[in-house]
Amino acid sequence: xxxxxxxxxxxxxxxxxxxxxxxxxxxxxxxxxxxxxxxxxxxxxxxxxxxxxxxxxxxxxxxxxxxxxxxxxxxxxxxxxxxxxxxxxxxxxxxxxxxx
Numbered sequence: 001x002x003x004x005x006x007x008x009x010x011x012x013x014x015x016x017x018x019x020x021x022x023x024x025x026x027x028x029x030x031x032x033x034x035x036x037x038x039x040x041x042x043x044x045x046x047x048x049x050x051x052x053x054x055x056x057x058x059x060x061x062x063x064x065x066x067x068x069x070x071x072x073x074x075x076x077x078x079x080x081x082x083x084x085x086x087x088x089x090x091x092x093x094x095x096x097x098x099x100x
Contacts, residue, residue: 007022007023008020008021008022008023009021009023009039011066019041020041021039021040021041021053022039022040022041022042023037023038023039024038024039024040024052025038025081025085026038026057026059027081028059029074029077031073031077032073032074032077034056034074035056035057035058035059036054036055036056036057036069036074036077036078037054037055037056037057037066038052038053038054038078038081038082039052039053039054039055040052040053041053052082054069054075054078055067055068055069056068056069056070
C-alpha cells in the first residue's frame, strides 16, 4: 500500500490493476489491540451504495500491507463503528436542515 498526503492510497485489485482508494477512518480496537483501516474505492454496488472495505494495518510503518479481517467479532466491531458514524452524520444533516 503506497500512501500520499491526501488520505488516498493505491492498491492492486484482483486483476492486477492499480485502484486509488480513499481512507474513511482508522481506529485501534481496545478489544483486539489491532489497528483497522476503513476505506472506499468510490465504486457502488448494485443498490447504488458506495462500497466500503476494511483491513488490518500497522500505523507505525510508512507503507503497510493490508491484512484481512480475521474473525466475525472483528467485522462486528467495524460494523458497529460504521453504524455509529452513519447515525451521527444523519443526525448532523437533520439538524442542519432544521437550522438547529
